[in-house]
Amino acid sequence: MFRKTALATGLLLALGGTGAQAQQRQGFTFWYGLTGQLSEAVQSVCKRFNESQAQYSVTCTSQGDYARALQNTIAAFRANEQPTVVQVYDVGTADLMLAEVYRPARELMASQGHQVNWNNYLPPIAAYYATSKGEMLSFPFNSSTAVMYWNRAAGQKAGIDQPPATWEQVADAARKMKSAGQACPIALDFDSWAMFEQFAAIHDLPIATRANGYGGLDAEYVFNQGLMKQHFNNLLGWYKEGLIQIRTAQSGKDVIASFAAGDCAMTFGSIASHTTIRRTAAQGLDWTPVMLPIYEGSKRINSRVGGASLWTLKGRPEGEYKAAAAFFAFLATPDSEEYWSTITGYIPVTATGQSRLEQSGFYNKPENAGREVAMQSLLLTEPTENSRGLRLGNMTQFRAAYANEMQAAFAGQKTMDQALAALQAQGNQLLRRFEQTYRGKQLP
The missing domain is CATH 3.40.190.10 (Periplasmic binding protein-like II)
Structure with a gap:
């Protein structure tokens, strides 16, 4: 009995805390639609968040591709087992907007006491996930052009x-x-x-x-x-x-x-x-x-930007929204954006993230040669009605x-x-x- 208890305690310590500490963490679920190396990258980001603080924990689960992630989320909603956060690809934006199953990004962050500079999000990226009045409803995540x-x-x-x-x-x-x-x-x-x-x-x-x-x-x-x-x-x-x-x-x-x-x-x-x-x-x-x-x-x-954004879904306990808001704030830090761009081919989604890459010499490294072209293309002009995105069902x-x-x-x-x-x-x-x-x- 003692040996089993000792092993269990050792495992908890290896995972970053005692049983009491683990129980104190507020967890939430995040479903995404990436596989292979990109799925490994998401798991790495989730691990970084969990290790960055002791209040919250995220469980990140691949659902396969983008379409399957959306389909599985719809099925989970019907069973009242939906995740707290789901990654939805760019062309699924209209579906989420009209389904009325989400908590808008601004409302979520404000309700959890987070002050967000929404203008920090790069205009061509923000425009794709925004309403006709320019309000972002979800958080850009893996972005590309x-x-x-x-x-x-x-x-x-x-x-x-x-x-x-x-x-x-x-x-x-x-x-x-x-x-x-x-x-x-x-x-x-x-x-x-x-x-x-x-x-x-x-x-x-x-x-x-x-x-x-x-x-x-x-x-x-x-x-x-x-x-x-x-x-x-x-x-x-x-x-x-x-x-x-x-x-x-x-x-x-x-x-x-x-x-x-x-x-x-x-x-x-x-x-x-x-x-x-x-x-x-x-x-x-x-x-x-x-x-x-x-x-x-x-x-x-x-x-135009491509990729996917993160939506917060309705119907979860309030504590999960506090944890999700902390996760979104974590993702938007320059450190997180630099890490994400380094381990994937994706681009930063905020002006501060882009500044961090420029100041750190990211684009001068041989392994990143040419990647600045994407930002030059994306930020070449202010988005027009024809270049900001598609809102088609x-x-x-x-x-x-x-x-x-x-x-x-x-x-x-x-x-x-x-x-x-x-x-x-x-x-x-x-x-x-x-x-x-x-x-x-x-x-x-």
Whole structure:
């Protein structure tokens, strides 16, 4: 009996406190939608919080991917077993806003005695998770933006000294690379975020009416016109010319793996992939992220934030909200933001966090080379109605429809014009279905 008690006491001490101390801690639960190395990073952040003080403790549990985290949370709510905090991806924001199952960020922090400088959150990031009046309802967490990844050596072999800044230059560079023996100048996939959503943002183009949905649930998709329509026809033309290869996980290597292996010289994706490329790059790969290209004659606007934010859910004991508020305050400290950016490829979400990275020489370290491009792109201009974000319902289903229509076009089953028209029609059906689901409600 004594031996068991001694072992138990030793275990509690190893975990950071005696039984009495552990019981005094107010705990809460945090569900998130990341796996692999990023899940390990979240667990590391949770451990840091638990070790930073003795009043509160957080139990952090991966639910798989973003969609599953949201689905599991909905199911848990029905059973009255919802977590205190849940990570919801960017395009799920409208769903959470209308579900009325959350405690607004400002109300939560004020009720727990925390004074927050809400203006400290970087405008392009805050805007995505804010109401039409600019009030943040959740806390930005893992944030990123899209960049183009460029293989310097492949460019130099083709006689190109500088990464292309325009799509016209991208096409020219791809032709020169192909002539120089590069089998795959450009790797492309069927993810709408970098090539569709971010393209519209930096060109200041509307994806939908009503300020991309911020103005109401009666928004309609209007992307099938002008430069957007031209761009996707260009992509298909370059594919037929042999300048683009489709690289997805289903085909063996996705765009990031294809770039890191040196198979493809250009691709597009999240700055969060910077760490993955650095860790998996072929020996001697000379590469860098650069801003997404724009078309000649276009005025570049800030790129859009991606990632997810943290929502506090209703229906939990009051003590858990005190603990959750302390957790949010902890995450917003410059120390925490620097740590998070260091162990992941994500960017800081506050001005003080960004200042800490600049002052500490973060961007000058070899392992972080080029990561400043994401902040330059994101903070290039004040967000416009077209670049601040999307407040459109059923976006998960829309992204799936995008992938299906693009696949049909690149497989030669449809013309690009037919695919875009079908996508817009399906998108509007999804918006009307979403509007019907929340009939009588208004976006905040």
